[in-house]
Amino acid sequence: MGSLASERTVVGWAARDATGHLSPYTYTVRQTGSEDVVVKVLYCGICHTDIHQAKNHLGASKYPMVPGHEVVGEVVEVGPEVTKHSVGDVVGVGVIVGCCRECRPCKANIEQYCNKRIWSYNDVYTDGRPTQGGFASTMVVDQKFVVKIPAGLAPEQAAPLLCAGVTVYSPLKHFGLTAPGLRGGILGLGGVGHMGVKVAKAMGHHVTVISSSSKKQAEAMDHLGADAYLVSSDADAMAAAADSLDYIIDTVPVHHPLEPYLALLKLDGKHVLLGVIGEPLSFVSPMVMLGRKSITGSFIGSVNEAEEVLKFCVDKGLTSQIEVVKMGYVNEALERLERNDVRYRFVVDVAGSNIEEAAAEAPSS
Numbered sequence: 001m002g003s004l005a006s007e008r009t010v011v012g013w014a015a016r017d018a019t020g021h022l023s024p025y026t027y028t029v030r031q032t033g034s035e036d037v038v039v040k041v042l043y044c045g046i047c048h049t050d051i052h053q054a055k056n057h058l059g060a061s062k063y064p065m066v067p068g069h070e071v072v073g074e075v076v077e078v079g080p081e082v083t084k085h086s087v088g089d090v091v092g093v094g095v096i097v098g099c100c101r102e103c104r105p106c107k108a109n110i111e112q113y114c115n116k117r118i119w120s121y122n123d124v125y126t127d128g129r130p131t132q133g134g135f136a137s138t139m140v141v142d143q144k145f146v147v148k149i150p151a152g153l154a155p156e157q158a159a160p161l162l163c164a165g166v167t168v169y170s171p172l173k174h175f176g177l178t179a180p181g182l183r184g185g186i187l188g189l190g191g192v193g194h195m196g197v198k199v200a201k202a203m204g205h206h207v208t209v210i211s212s213s214s215k216k217q218a219e220a221m222d223h224l225g226a227d228a229y230l231v232s233s234d235a236d237a238m239a240a241a242a243d244s245l246d247y248i249i250d251t252v253p254v255h256h257p258l259e260p261y262l263a264l265l266k267l268d269g270k271h272v273l274l275g276v277i278g279e280p281l282s283f284v285s286p287m288v289m290l291g292r293k294s295i296t297g298s299f300i301g302s303v304n305e306a307e308e309v310l311k312f313c314v315d316k317g318l319t320s321q322i323e324v325v326k327m328g329y330v331n332e333a334l335e336r337l338e339r340n341d342v343r344y345r346f347v348v349d350v351a352g353s354n355i356e357e358a359a360a361e362a363p364s365s
């Protein structure tokens with residue numbers, strides 16, 4: 001445990017209970033350890049997982065909780081053993097900030113699958129303190145979990161790549177779904193889904209968006225570059241598209257039937273679950289047996305894959321489609337995200353929100 005003398009005071013915006021409402025919160029983080037990077041947060045994206053966590057959808061939330069795991073910031077200090085980063089670098093931090101480094105996933109550099117992974121918030125660090133995320137002035141993070149933001153990417157643009165971007169890139173790569181010409185479906189056109197369209201198109205796939213409404217059709221086709229658009233309640237269009245897709249990236253964050261989507265897959269097609277859903281999903285076995293289809297899942301991506309997707313986006317000229325907001329708007333942004341009213345990711349301008357000054361002027365929390 002760090003002594004009081006070695007603590008650093010930070011201001012974040014925290015949820016105090018399962019209403020998920022965020023408000024200013026002053027707390028302490030560790031002083032710079034030998035392999036630590038001190039990051040002044042510039043921007044932080046709002047992922048639907050932040051709602052799941054802040055509102056205790058999974059039943060394991062601890063408060064006060066400062067969410068945020070699509071973090072881009074500037075390095076303001078480094079520990080003496082840090083070799084990966086220097087003061088002044090623009091860097092990113094994602095969902096994971098610690099792992100055991102000894103297990104099979106850690107040795108294979110897929111540390112997101114380490115059973116001793118440490119989450120960037122709603123977890124406990126090795127020093128016994130709660131971890132707190134990126135809706136905060138500062139984060140102190142082990143260099144292993146900090147990635148460099150390459151030149152050519154604006155920091156606010158890079159933020160959604162650190163969760164949404166790598167979350168779609170990783171399964172496409174892992175499941176061998178990168179060859180040009182594949183036919184992919186993106187189910188749910190939100191923060192993760194819109195990056196799915198962009199990444200899959202950049203890989204040369206024919207991309208069908210499968211959405212709950214027609215509201216996003218024009219934009220999906222004209223701006224995101226989707227090739228086709230299916231409204232999931234349109235039974236005739238769904239039937240016409242049967243047996244046509246090599247994979248579906250499923251980003252829906254609530255319970256939904258799988259069978260209408262399994263029917264869209266070709267022989268050996270893969271349904272990749274990404275949404276965090278705390279209730280059982282069901283299907284009858286012939287739906288997978290008769291086409292040797294797979295239902296699988298994937299969890300974010302590794303640090304290496306985060307670096308790869310950042311480079312991939314620079315090389316392919318990909319950007320995320322974002323709405324930049326100030327911290328004072330974060331509760332409205334969370335509400336709008338929950339009611340499916342964002343195109344397609346909110347990014348909070350943390351550094352531009354003066355949260356430390358505002359907290360100093362307000363009564364202490």
Ligand SMILES: NC(=O)C1=CN([C@@H]2O[C@H](COP(=O)(O)OP(=O)(O)OC[C@H]3O[C@@H](n4cnc5c(N)ncnc54)[C@H](OP(=O)(O)O)[C@@H]3O)[C@@H](O)[C@H]2O)C=CC1
Pocket residue numbers: 046047048049050052163164167187188189190191192193210211212213216251252253254273274275276277298299300301337338339340344
């Ligand atoms: N596996 C992993 O590693 C990761 C998982 N996640 C999870 O993926 C899911 C999606 O995250 P994200 O893209 O940020 O979420 P968004 O809210 O931005 O997007 C979800 C999309 O799903 C569709 N949808 C269908 N029904 C609903 C509903 N009742 N409420 C809201 N959306 C609905 C909407 O698309 P449309 O309008 O087209 O129907 C919506 O845009 C979440 O559960 C999140 O926790 C996120 C990141 C990493």
Ligand SMILES: O=C/C=C/c1ccc(O)c(O)c1
Pocket residue numbers: 047049050058095163276299300
């Ligand atoms: O947004 C990133 C985290 C996703 C996530 C996936 C699975 C799970 O059980 C979570 O709690 C979070």
Ligand SMILES: [Zn+2]
Pocket residue numbers: 047048049050069163164
């Ligand atoms: Zn996320």
Ligand SMILES: [Zn+2]
Pocket residue numbers: 099100101102103104105106114115116
């Ligand atoms: Zn491990």
